[in-house]
Amino acid sequence: MTSDWQTVHQERRALAEDLASLTPQEWATASLCEGWDVHDVVAHLTGSARTTRRRFWWSLIRAGLSFDRANAREVAAERAPSPAETLQRFESTITSTEAPPGPLTTRLIEIVVHGEDIRRPLGIRRPAMPPELRDTLAYLARDHLSGGRKRLTGLELVATDGGFTIGSGQTVQGPALSLLLAASGRPVALQDLQGPGLALLHSRLGA
Structure with missing residues (x-):
């Protein structure tokens, strides 16, 4: 395993x-x-x-x-x-x-x-983030089937609590988990994010 x-x-x-x-x-x-x-x-x-x-x-x-x-x-x-x-x-x-x-x-x-x-x-606070979150975001950024690539093209995702960056373009930054949720199409996560690329991501999520 x-x-x-x-x-x-x-x-x-x-x-x-x-x-x-x-x-x-x-x-x-x-x-x-x-x-x-x-x-x-x-x-x-x-x-x-x-x-x-x-x-x-x-x-x-x-x-x-x-x-x-x-x-x-x-x-x-x-x-x-x-x-x-x-x-x-x-x-x-x-x-x-x-x-x-x-x-x-x-x-x-x-x-x-x-x-x-x-x-x-x-309102349940989840346990600590698994270190593999970087890999999950990198996967979504190039995945067509989930819609991740369409949502994230032209955006640079900066995980403020994970020390990593995914993609290039207008910056969107925030907690890694919130970035993952937004990349997965959950508009609720947008409230945790900021940066010049947020408006574009907001429009792509239809929020």
Whole structure:
């Protein structure tokens, strides 16, 4: 098992610990993922951690090559009647190394970003940043499929708490995690950022 998988597992475990103390009302809180509450996001993470390459393609074909329909079916399948049961399912995947097609760094992006999709609306402060955040931002800056490249072209991202810079162009600076969230299309992170390139990033996120 690579150190990257170890980091993914650590992030899953940290999220499970945060979820364990939530009330039923908090599980029903709207997440940063449009149309999904906290319960839905956890169900999605569970399904993703169980997805093999073969299962991914089969699910996508059944959904008519629609990622949205495939994700909706996955959430419906993994969302248990109660939050406690869904959490138990998620905990069973903490050390999974199954993954849909794509570089391993996408697994870290998924758990970190979706973790914040849950934590931020609930006011939960996450653990310390994994050092691999630089690699995740560098990946998004050149990735077409996620929309990261389109959002970040012509921008220089400066992580004020990480000591690194990604890209070139108009500067946007702020905490590494907020840069990652903005690169992933979360407008809520813009309030943590500043710099001459912020207006451009703001317009690209439609905020």
